[in-house]
């Protein structure tokens with residue numbers, strides 16, 4: 169594949185960026201960040217990372233110490249990363265969960281999982297020259313707007329995108345809305361978190377306002393952090409590949425020409441794309457990696473095999489059918505294909 173070739177060919181250069189796969193830990197209705205303690209949480213998530221993930225995760229606890237394994241390739245990374253789950257809505261109105269696919273080069277990762285990046289600078293900047301801070305124990309953040317159903321509401325989150333995969337290597341033409349046409353190799357969602365921290369708060373009531381995107385320009389252009397959020401952190405990015413291939417027959421698609429995919433909380437526009445992050449790297453292992461020049465394959469990072477990652481899978485606490493065909497999305501949601509007045 170083009171991408172694995174790109175990364176292999178750059179592996180020897182003197183740069184600092186890490187990219188790694190995490191297998192699925194569990195797929196279920198829990199959300200220790202937005203609805204701590206609620207079992208089940210309002211909608212289905214797919215979660216990767218350390219196995220101390222639970223309905224309640226006390227920021228004061230030592231998370232790495234609580235986990236005894238991680239589904240991530242980086243053996244010292246007990247963080248949790250999660251997103252909502254995509255469903256296909258059939259013509260008869262029932263829903264089927266869309267499975268995930270591992271990125272090229274990570275075949276065998278259980279449940280597909282997702283690819284995680286920590287970047288100092290733009291992905292294609294092979295020098296990665298900026299000095300950045302790792303996150304502190306107890307740090308967590310959320311990005312996106314679950315209520316968004318219009319382009320206006322999503323405009324603030326242009327770093328949350330979809331790529332219609334013509335082939336597994338397609339990386340251009342990102343959109344803010346779900347793709348409106350058949351994507352032969354699946355749909356990739358790319359979720360880029362903000363990279364400027366207020367330097368004080370490990371979390372905030374909306375789980376977002378302690379972080380900010382750069383004040384001018386973009387992350388990619390190395391825009392400066394605003395004075396309210398002066399600490400430049402690593403940019404965390406997820407890539408999640410949704411295996412829409414079983415649903416690509418146009419005869420199964422809606423007769424009105426709309427696309428049939430819907431997020432587990434009902435959004436079928438795609439504008440409410442969102443992601444959650446709970447930091448859990450062991451000791452200063454992340455800062456060490458960030459401070460040592462490397463690109464993707466970093467000697468400073470302790471890694472484990474895909475077989476070891478897969479062994480860490482967790483049993484769901486919430487027992488319910490999340491796969492389908494379901495008459496409603498778990499939690500009682502129905503697809504919203506257009507903005508409803510009360511959502512505006």
Ligand SMILES: *[C@@H]1O[C@H](CO)[C@@H](O)[C@H](O)[C@H]1NC(C)=O
Pocket residue numbers: 219220221222223
């Ligand atoms: C999750 O929390 C419950 C108590 O709320 C506990 O019994 C269970 O062992 C925890 N699971 C994990 C994997 O930590």
Ligand SMILES: *[C@@H]1O[C@H](CO)[C@@H](O)[C@H](O)[C@H]1NC(C)=O
Pocket residue numbers: 258259260261262493
């Ligand atoms: C609804 O459609 C799906 C996809 O065609 C099919 O597998 C399922 O059996 C149908 N369910 C009912 C109740 O007709």
